[in-house]
Amino acid sequence: MRDKIFLLLIILTAVGCAADSVTTPKYETVTVNPRRDPEAAAKHNQHGLEALAKGKLDKAEKHFKESLIKDVDFGPAHNNLGRLYFDQGKNYLAAWEFEYAAKVMPQRGEPYNNLGLVMERVGKLEQAVDAYEMANILCPNHPEVVGNLARVHWCQDKSALRTRDLLEQLIFIDTRPDWVSWAKEQIACGKISNETLPVSFISDPSTIPSNPPPTSIPVPVLPPAPNIPRYPSSIPTLAPPSPLTL
Numbered sequence: 646m647r648d649k650i651f652l653l654l655i656i657l658t659a660v661g662c663a664a665d666s667v668t669t670p671k672y673e674t675v676t677v678n679p680r681r682d683p684e685a686a687a688k689h690n691q692h693g694l695e696a697l698a699k700g701k702l703d704k705a706e707k708h709f710k711e712s713l714i715k716d717v718d719f720g721p722a723h724n725n726l727g728r729l730y731f732d733q734g735k736n737y738l739a740a741w742e743f744e745y746a747a748k749v750m751p752q753r754g755e756p757y758n759n760l761g762l763v764m765e766r767v768g769k770l771e772q773a774v775d776a777y778e779m780a781n782i783l784c785p786n787h788p789e790v791v792g793n794l795a796r797v798h799w800c801q802d803k804s805a806l807r808t809r810d811l812l813e814q815l816i817f818i819d820t821r822p823d824w825v826s827w828a829k830e831q832i833a834c835g836k837i838s839n840e841t842l843p844v845s846f847i848s849d850p851s852t853i854p855s856n857p858p859p860t861s862i863p864v865p866v867l868p869p870a871p872n873i874p875r876y877p878s879s880i881p882t883l884a885p886p887s888p889l890t891l
Contacts, residue, residue, distance in 0.1 A: 686716035693725055694888055705729055720750035721889035727759060728886040739763050746889075754784030758793060759886035765797055773797050788819040789887070799831060 693708030706729055712722035727742030740763045746756035761776035777794040784790050795811035802808060812828040819825050 681716040681718070683716045683719060686712040686719040686722060688712075689715060690719065690722045690725060690889075693722070697725070697729060697888070702729060702733070718749045720746045720753070720756070723749070724753075724756050724759065724886070724889045727756075728888060731759065731763060731886055736763050736767055743886075750889075752783060753889070754780040754782075754787065754790060755887040755889055757783065758787075758790050761793060761797070762886060765793070770797055770801055774801070786814075786818050788815070788821065788824070791815050792819060792821075792824050795828065803831070 689708045689712035693705045693712065696702075696705035696708060706726065709722045709726040709729065712719055713726070716722075723742045723746035727739045727746060730736075730739035730742060740760060743756045743760040743763065747753075747760065750756060757776045757780035761773045761780060764770070764773035764776055774794070774797055777790060777797060780790045781787075781794055791811060791814055795808065795815050798805060798808045798811055809832065812832055815828045816825055816832075819828075
């Protein structure tokens with residue numbers, strides 16, 4: 646009888662493990678080709694971007710993963726796969742891809758900006774600030790980066806001098822009407838610090854990228870996490886992560 650009970654427990658444990666393997670989402674890694682082919686990786690990445698622009702997400706994901714099979718360190722494919730996951734609300738996978746992209750492309754600001762978007766979405770504002778600040782160093786005076794950084798600082802402390810500095814910088818460099826109006830409203834409402842700080846720029850405003858990131862695939866507007874200051878209805882929403890071609 647004891648042997649029968651023991652056998653039954655083994656069977657139930659095996660069934661339970663099988664059920665967990667079906668219901669628990671796991672990160673899917675790609676099979677890395679030891680003979681890297683950056684040229685083929687770039688082609689698959691481009692095909693993925695074209696599919697993404699047409700809304701063919703499954704096809705885009707397939708091409709981005711194929712790109713990484715050809716060259717696991719091809720940063721743009723990691724960034725773009727992260728963008729796809731971000732659009733789908735798969736925050737953990739998106740953050741993983743953006744972190745890998747930042748690791749293999751340390752001089753590019755896009756992955757850091759995109760990682761900041763994920764951190765902000767899940768309510769980790771300190772990590773979001775760190776990521777945006779790094780993006781701001783690598784992409785000085787980029788309106789999207791400055792806007793994201795201003796927004797998260799505004800959520801943390803409306804009266805901080807850093808918040809006013811970023812809002813004034815945003816007014817000066819941005820051409821998006823909703824962002825400029827929002828920044829002006831925050832300064833005019835009197836809650837922002839009245840102390841004067843010179844607006845310092847890391848580089849000349851003429852260096853702002855002439856081709857802003859595409860906005861063909863909107864990012865879902867998600868409510869902030871608990872215990873985080875709620876955004877007013879007029880605050881600009883999260884911008885789509887930038888795709889990379891190289």
